[in-house]
Each structure stands twice: as structure tokens, then as C-alpha cells.
Amino acid sequence: MSAGELAKLRKELEEIDKAIVKLIAKRFELSKRIGEVKQRLGLHILDVIREAEVLMYWRALATKYSLPVDAVVEVVNTLLKISRYAQAKLVKPVEVSVNSICIVGYGGMAKLLAKAFANEGYKVFITGRDLEKAHATAEEVGVGFGKVEESLFKSSAILLALPPQAFWNGYVDSIATLMRGKLVMDILSSKARLFEHIEQLSERHGFKYVSAHPLFGPYTPPYGERVVLIPSRTGLDVLSLAEGLWRSIGVETIVSTLEEHEKAMAVIQVVTHFMLLSYRNFVKEMAKELEVDLNRFATATFRDVQSIIQRLEKIESVVKEIASENPYSQQIKNRFLEHITKQLTK
Numbered sequence: 275m276s277a278g279e280l281a282k283l284r285k286e287l288e289e290i291d292k293a294i295v296k297l298i299a300k301r302f303e304l305s306k307r308i309g310e311v312k313q314r315l316g317l318h319i320l321d322v323i324r325e326a327e328v329l330m331y332w333r334a335l336a337t338k339y340s341l342p343v344d345a346v347v348e349v350v351n352t353l354l355k356i357s358r359y360a361q362a363k364l365v366k367p368v369e370v371s372v373n374s375i376c377i378v379g380y381g382g383m384a385k386l387l388a389k390a391f392a393n394e395g396y397k398v399f400i401t402g403r404d405l406e407k408a409h410a411t412a413e414e415v416g417v418g419f420g421k422v423e424e425s426l427f428k429s430s431a432i433l434l435a436l437p438p439q440a441f442w443n444g445y446v447d448s449i450a451t452l453m454r455g456k457l458v459m460d461i462l463s464s465k466a467r468l469f470e471h472i473e474q475l476s477e478r479h480g481f482k483y484v485s486a487h488p489l490f491g492p493y494t495p496p497y498g499e500r501v502v503l504i505p506s507r508t509g510l511d512v513l514s515l516a517e518g519l520w521r522s523i524g525v526e527t528i529v530s531t532l533e534e535h536e537k538a539m540a541v542i543q544v545v546t547h548f549m550l551l552s553y554r555n556f557v558k559e560m561a562k563e564l565e566v567d568l569n570r571f572a573t574a575t576f577r578d579v580q581s582i583i584q585r586l587e588k589i590e591s592v593v594k595e596i597a598s599e600n601p602y603s604q605q606i607k608n609r610f611l612e613h614i615t616k617q618l619t620k
Contacts, residue, residue: 301353302360309361319361319526320500325354343574358498359524372431372457372519378402378422378449379435380411382492382589383461387433388415390496390523401425402436403445426452431519433486434460438599441468446475453481457512457519461486463543463592464599465504466536473506484509484516487535488525491589497524504532540602545610547586547593554583 312319329350336346374397377384384400388411392398398417402408405421412419419425426432432453440446441460458481462468465485476483483506490499501520505513517527530538561568572580586593597603 298353298356302356305357306360306364308357309364312361313364318528319358319498328354344577355495355498358526360498362498362521362524362526372515373397374399374429375431375433375519376401376425376429377433377435378426379433379440380404380407381435381437383488384433384435385411385415386492386496387435387461387488388412388417391519392417394523397429399425399429403440422449423452426456429456431457432459432481434458436460438462438464438468438595441471446472450475450479450481454479455481457482457484457509457515459484459486459516461488462599463487463596464536464539465532466601467599469504469506469532473508476506476508482509482512484513485532486516486520487539491585491592493585493588498526500526500528502528502530502535504530504535536600537602539596540600540606543593543596544600544603545606547597548607548610550579550583550586551590551593553579 309319329347332346332350333343335341336343375391376399377388378401380400380402388398388400392415398415399420400408400412400415400417401420401422403422409419420428426449434440434446436446458472458476460468460472462485465487469485472483472485475481485504485506487502487504488496488499489501490496503513503516503520505516509516513529517529520527557568568576
């Protein structure tokens with residue numbers, strides 16, 4: 275092939291790329307129009323059933339045109355996230371009076387949320403008990419850093435991106451007086467045992483508490499995802515402010531009671547994690563016992579499940595924490611095992 279032929283082919287690719295980007299832009303605009311209709315009808319942005327239909331449609335198209343299905347699924351998942359982000363940004367937040375946010379903690383979710391809020395123009399500070407870790411995290415993300423006292427003082431909203439132990443061992447109690455007058459949100463997955471404790475702290479020390487549960491993990495960009503908000507007695511009057519903050523980074527908000535949240539998470543998180551990790555252990559045992567390399571025979575469904583399990587393994591300590599903290603955990607797992615037993619006897 276001559277240099278001229280190569281240049282010609284590359285030019286054709288550029289024209290195709292231009293057409294693809296134009297179509298993505300058109301899809302983006304259609305998604306916004308659909309978002310406007312959803313708003314008028316009072317529908318949620320995320321439509322799980324519809325997205326499943328779109329995924330199956332794209333899988334079928336990939337097969338029809340002899341394309342690698344896994345790669346095509348990655349493309350459509352990105353497009354769906356862009357669409358949800360566009361629709362979430364359509365929701366007009368209340369006038370957000372917050373311009374600075376202090377994130378107490380330096381784990382994966384702290385990094386993710388620090389980036390998201392900083393990208394929307396908020397002044398973000400990362401701090402915590404271990405100042406060296408906090409400083410390193412702030413530098414990695416490209417946001418501000420300071421000692422706990424000064425960071426809390428300079429911020430009008432506070433995100434406690436901390437594990438349950440930090441609440442139980444008295445650390446949050448020790449800084450509670452510094453949060454007076456501010457909007458304070460934890461991001462714990464399971465809240466039943468700690469919600470009342472933090473609510474009491476908010477009443478004692480005069481801060482506004484709204485519990486938040488992002489329905490996404492540290493390896494999932496937040497744009498177009500959901501967060502559950504549970505207002506305490508002190509947080510009712512700032513609920514709209516909390517909603518505005520999350521919506522400003524393209525996250526859809528769902529308001530819930532504590533009981534409703536814990537029951538839902540017992541099914542959505544506890545049972546799902548229990549089932550998948552039990553399945554993982556069983557598959558490993560069978561592969562060893564039968565002396566077979568299962569990856570050689572992996573179907574698309576098997577690969578999809580393995581991919582989900584790998585994501586869970588990255589946060590396995592959080593998975594165990596959720597199972598131990600949720601008050602309905604054992605009850606729901608027992609019911610699940612009863613259901614499996616009934617299915618086996620049919």
C-alpha cells in the first residue's frame with residue numbers, strides 16, 4: 275500500500291468519525307427532549323427496564339454486523355450514561371448557596387466525589403484524621419487540603435466519607451462541634467445503627483443532617499447515577515439544598531425514609547452480594563475439583579457475571595460492612611435460602 279492510499283483511507287475514517295460524533299450529538303439532544311417529557315410526567319431519569327431493552331437491541335445489532343459484543347456494550351453503556359447525565363442536568367436545582375465543600379475522608383468515594391464537585395466549580399477541601407493521607411489524596415485529585423478545623427470552618431457543606439468505625443470510635447463526635455450551622459451528609463451504605471446517633475449529634479451541636487447513599491461505587495463515574503437522601507429532624511429545611519448539590523453534578527436524587535432504605539438495600543445489596551460471592555466461591559471450587567479452565571469456555575453471560583464479581587472484590591470490605599450493619603440482613607438471606615430450597619424441590 276502506498277502512502278497516498280494510506281492517507282486516503284485515514285481521510286475516510288475521519289469522515290466516518292465526524293458522522294459518528296454528529297449522531298452522538300443528535301442522540302444527546304433527543305435524550306434531553308426525552309428528559310423534559312419525563313419531568314412533565316413525573317418519571318425518574320433512570321429507567322432500568324428501558325436501558326435493558328436498549329442493551330439487548332445493541333447486542334443484536336453487534337451480532338448482525340459481526341462486531342465484538344463486549345466492545346459494543348461498552349459503547350452503549352457510555353452513551354446511556356451521557357443521556358442520563360444530560361437529563362439529570364435538566365432538573366433545575368434550587369439556588370445552591372454552597373460554594374465550598376469539605377470532604378472528611380480519603381478513600382475511593384472521597385476521591386470520586388471530590389473530582390465531581392471540583393469539576394462543577396465548587397471549592398473542595400479534603401481532610402481527615404491522618405493528615406498525610408488527606409494531603410496525598412488532595413494532591414492526587416487536584417483539590418484543596420487543610421487541617422480538620424480550618425477545612426470545616428472554610429466550608430459550607432460537609433461530606434463525611436468515613437467508614438462506620440469512625441462514627442463508633444468517637445472521631446465524628448470529636449469534630450461535631452466544628453460543624454455548627456452547616457449542611458452535613460454521610461455517605462454510608464447501611465445507616466440503621468448510626469442514623470439516630472448522627473441525628474442526635476446534629477441536634478446537640480447545631481448542624482443540619484441529611485444522610486446520603488450514592489447508589490454507585492468508587493469505580494463508577496457519578497454522572498447520570500442516583501443518590502438516596504434521608505433527611506433527619508434537623509435536615510428537613512435543607513433537603514432542597516442537598517438535592518441541589520447532588521443534581522449540580524448530574525446525579526438524580528431520591529428521597530426516602532430510613533426504614534424504606536434499609537429494607538430496599540437488604541434486597542438490592544445484601545442478597546445480591548451474598549449470591550454473587552457465594553457463586554464465585556462455588557465456581558472456584560468446581561473449577562479445581564473438575565480440573566477445568568472455565569475461562570476457555572466462557573460465554574458472554576459468564577464473562578458479564580465475572581466482571582460484576584471483580585468490581586465487588588475491589589470493595590469486599592464494604593460489602594462485608596453492609597451485610598453486618600443492615601438490620602434486615604440475616605432475615606433476608608434466610609428467606610433467600612428458603613426460596614432456593616423450594617425451587618429445588620419443585
